Amino acid sequence: MIGLVPTMGALHAGHLALVERAKTECSPVYASIFLNPTQFGPNEDLSKYPHPLEADLEKLTNARVDGLFLPPAEEIYPPGFSTYVHVEGISERLEGKSRPGHFRGVATVVLKLFEVVQPHFAYFGRKDAQQVRIIQKMVRDLNLNVELVVCPTVREADGLALSSRNSYLSGEERRSATVLFRALQAAEMELSAGMRDTLELQRVMRRILGSEPRARVDYAEIVDADRFEPVVRAGGRCYALLAVRIGSTRLIDNMLIQVGDEVVVEL
Ligand code: AMP
Numbered sequence: 001m002i003g004l005v006p007t008m009g010a011l012h013a014g015h016l017a018l019v020e021r022a023k024t025e026c027s028p029v030y031a032s033i034f035l036n037p038t039q040f041g042p043n044e045d046l047s048k049y050p051h052p053l054e055a056d057l058e059k060l061t062n063a064r065v066d067g068l069f070l071p072p073a074e075e076i077y078p079p080g081f082s083t084y085v086h087v088e089g090i091s092e093r094l095e096g097k098s099r100p101g102h103f104r105g106v107a108t109v110v111l112k113l114f115e116v117v118q119p120h121f122a123y124f125g126r127k128d129a130q131q132v133r134i135i136q137k138m139v140r141d142l143n144l145n146v147e148l149v150v151c152p153t154v155r156e157a158d159g160l161a162l163s164s165r166n167s168y169l170s171g172e173e174r175r176s177a178t179v180l181f182r183a184l185q186a187a188e189m190e191l192s193a194g195m196r197d198t199l200e201l202q203r204v205m206r207r208i209l210g211s212e213p214r215a216r217v218d219y220a221e222i223v224d225a226d227r228f229e230p231v232v233r234a235g236g237r238c239y240a241l242l243a244v245r246i247g248s249t250r251l252i253d254n255m256l257i258q259v260g261d262e263v264v265v266e267l
Contacts, residue, residue, distance in 0.1 A: 001026045004119035006110060009033040010050040010164035011059045014154040018123040019063045021151050026121050028066035032113055037073060038084075039105030050167055069117060076112055084108045087134045087141070090228050094241060095130050095252065098218050106131055107138050114146055122146050126266070127153040127161050129239050129254045130228055152266060153253075155181070159267075161253045168249040172214070177246045179212040180253040183220065184267060187240050188255065191263045196233045198222040201240065209244060218243035218250065225256065235259045 003026025005018045015031075022029040033056060040046035060068055084104050090096070091103035114122065124132045132150050139146060154162050159181030160174075169177055183205040190204050205220045223230055225237035240255045256266040 001120040002118065003027075003029040004113065004117050004122045005029065005031045005065075006113050006122065006124075007031060007033055008035050008049070008164065009056050010052060010167070011056045012154075012162045012164065014125055014127060014162040016059060016063050017154050018125060018151050019060070019065055021149065022121065022123045023064065025149070026119075030067045030069055030117055030119070031060050031065045032069040032071075032117065034069075034071055034076060034109065034113070036076070036105055036109040038077070038108060039102050041099055041101060044099070045165070045168075048168075050164055069113070071116075076109065085111050085138060085142075087137050090130065090134055090137065093130075093228050094219055094221065094223070095243065098243060103131070103134050107134060110135055111138065111142070111144070114144055119146055121149055123149045123151060125153060126150050126256065127163070127253070129225075129241065129256070133225070133228060155267075159185070161251075163251060165249055165251065169246060173247045173249065176212050176214040177249075177251060179209055179215050179246075180242050180244055180251055181267070183208040183242060184240055184253060184255040187222075188265050188267070191234060191257060191259075191265065196235065196259070198231055198234055201234065205240065205242065209242070214246050216245040218245065220244075222257075234263075 003022035005022055007015050035049055085107040086104050087107050096103045136148055158178050160177050186204050186208045187201045190201055201222055202220055209215050209217050220242050222238055222240050225239050231238055234257055238257045243252045258264045
């Protein structure tokens, strides 16, 4: 069974956890590194996105991947390229609203990676929950023959979700950046105490985020885990989703909430 771990490089332990999981389920396991220009807006960080290729190669070698797909941009987007995948509805919300065109770029490149590599299993992080949901929809809607495996978010000891963009943070910003995790934890506490009103849960998250002077909230919402639409009460499977700027660095994080007889969260 072929396993694929798609990445944009600047690899960290979150990416390597995907490789590790893939190694337990597939052989061969391939990784891809492609800094996909179509998922970046004109004013985003494509040009400054880190690309430490040597270090990435070493990490993938140590992780014993069986192959690396490292295509040049012209191979993915040859001259005259004009076909894109758009997953309607969910792509327009949250990350898609803040980053118009982002998910069109993501869906298009992931479909192309699937077509080239033909994996049986593909590994994604729950850190990018909306992205995973969009790819799941694409796989179903287009009858793609691949199974998606969603892996938990890998965090620093203080809770900050690993991200290639964390390298943009100054020392002070790095300390402030834990506010996303703290806000999610505060919502978790309220949920455990029985709170289901999502407006109240959002208020709790915003209060924590507001206590950090370097943080500017883009969104702090609770949505159902299927369509990513806002919900009035936390119930079934939903997500608390955060997008926050710390200085000029935009970070996202989330918590999966499963409400049954008890509340179970995955951070
Ligand atoms: P990226 O290189 O940022 O496009 O990420 C490649 C894959 O790694 C995506 O499926 C991400 O969701 C996943 N990923 C990124 N950060 C983490 C993390 N902290 N924990 C787990 N998976 C992650």
